[in-house]
Amino acid sequence: MLQTILKSDLVQLLLKSRYVKVVGTALVLLALTLALQGYLLYANMDKEMAMSEPASVAVNVGEMFFEHADGSVPAGFIQARVGDTIEFVNVGNLRHSVTIEDLDYDEVVNPGETTTLLITKIVENIRVNCRFHNGHEAVMTTTEGEYSIKDNDTRHSGMASQTEPYEGDLPIRSYKDAIKQLDFQLVDGVKEFNLTAEHIVWEYAEGFQLESWAFNGQLPGPEIRVVEGDQVRIIFENNLPVATTVHWHGVDVPNEADGVPGVTQDAVQPGETFIYEFTAEPVGTRYYHSHGSHHGDEQQQIDMGLSGPFVIEPANYQPPDREYTVVLTERPEAGIYPINGRVYPNPEIFKVSEGETVRIRMIHAGSAEIHPMHMHGHQFSVVAIDGNPVPPGTAQLRNTQPMMPGEIYDIEFTANNPGTWVFHCHHLGHAAGGMIAEIRYE
Ligand SMILES: [Cu+2]
Incomplete structure (x- = not known):
């Protein structure tokens, strides 16, 4: 730097100048330049020192996620530096563990509690699991100095990587075990259905298993199909580790059967039974879903699988040649968006034959996202919205809904x-x- 300044034409000119005053000015400029350089060097050192000072990093643990409490690092990815402590805070309703095999770390953390891990070495892409619940885990990387956040955000990167094979005690189920419709018994003219909520592991695709909460052990819950005007009794048993309720979405039930905790009923505690009784009306595609155990956990319970179709046929129903039901759900914490409990490359397959009239009852049972459903190769008519028929002659012809x-x-x-x-x-x-x-096509 100094040499450059001395070599510059301006300095050479000044040095040749006979005016000492001018030379003096040049020297002052030179001194200022050197002082500024020194200051910048010092400021940089100060910044580096501040960056390597150990910090306490809060990571929230819940159903079913690990994520930095301040949102600075993508969900499912934990970043810290050597010397930092990570405070794993259980913000959920269930008992979790923070299990990191490579670090020989395995601590149980109850709801509301915290467990602390001191980072003593650099590790790259090691797994942080919960040993009680398959389906949430994180990748942890630590560095010596500066943070370098890698984009490992399973929440937005589409199909997440395969899950670890589940080794716990929960039953593992898939679409192969699912039934299409729930049977009923006729008891004094009332159609009586047994519905249970169960804690299972659901296989959305081969090697992709997530801990789930499911009606009758399947995702989506089995279709309940009745006829307009039927007297319906649902004997609901809660076998989940958490309290819950069942809401009959789009069905005009009496108030006490509406399934809203704290408003129309007390939440059904684990092991308890609750009876919902109503007349099936109005005609159309409806669905049932958890309304949570209290205000605030509906989304979690629905995302974990608690929904299923409820269809009220008109009397003397004339079905089309083919009829299918689509239930859209969301598992954002795993980056998957299932159709009928299945994800590509394990798709739900709708078989048709040329010339047939096909009806698809599409239910958005997810909790958050917009799903523009697009059909290739065909135009379709929207014949009912929210279960209610579109007046004849006004149905829209579309290919994306x-x-x-x-x-x-x-x-x-x-x-x-x-x-x-x-x-x-x-x-x-x-x-x-x-x-x-x-x-x-068949
Ligand atoms: Cu979508």
């Missing part, structure tokens, strides 16, 4: 274009997260 959480659309199309066609969410992050079904 956006759906908001809680919305229901019945669509119909003619199978007039043989092939294998995808039917998928056009929010492409959701498609990447598995929200793709197939229409296959």
